[in-house]
């Protein structure tokens with residue numbers, strides 16, 4: 001049975017104070033939502049502690065935006081999976097295109113990070129997607145199949161979420177057509193050994209397009225950037241029709 005998961009990726013936004021303001025406003029706005037819809041907030045590392053306390057007793061779960069592959073070690077600036085697990089983090093985004101683009105993340109390091117997260121009971125949200133140039137060159141399918149093949153070596157598909165995030169749709173307002181996102185997500189599902197993996201769509205998801213996105217049969221949720229920063233907007237997304 002595939003789970004519905006709506007996750008907010010706050011990227012490098014929100015201080016601790018702003019985090020608490022968000023939580024206070026957001027919690028009450030999703031009270032009546034079907035509990036079968038999982039809701040996750042992936043906050044910056046510095047906000048995870050206050051978020052964990054602020055979310056106590058609510059059904060909103062805690063997510064991080066990256067994790068190192070070693071359990072500990074001399075890796076200045078990195079965070080290990082046991083550190084995240086200890087403060088109540090359940091999910092972690094891995095292989096986001098911004099990590100691949102700006103921080104040299106490769107399919108090999110993505111694979112190591114996925115396995116580290118799983119070793120410590122975290123559920124990874126693996127991001128895959130093609131650039132505009134790759135799409136225009138008709139390479140979408142090849143790029144995604146290749147990413148999955150490398151990223152998922154020895155990864156347990158029973159504890160995995162995948163987000164299809166076309167790079168050209170991220171933060172641009174240029175959403176992938178719902179039917180096209182559905183087609184690509186179907187293609188992703190066809191590469192997996194577990195048909196029950198939750199596969200989200202991400203890229204300019206907003207209150208005014210979430211209903212159409214979630215009406216697609218292959219799409220099991222959304223990974224939301226900019227529109228997850230505002231409690232009213234993110235609550236509307238969680239409360240999709």
Ligand SMILES: O=C[C@H](O)COP(=O)(O)O
Nearest residue numbers: 009170171203204225226
């Ligand atoms: O992880 C989230 C994605 O990068 C989407 O960001 P966006 O909703 O601001 O386009």
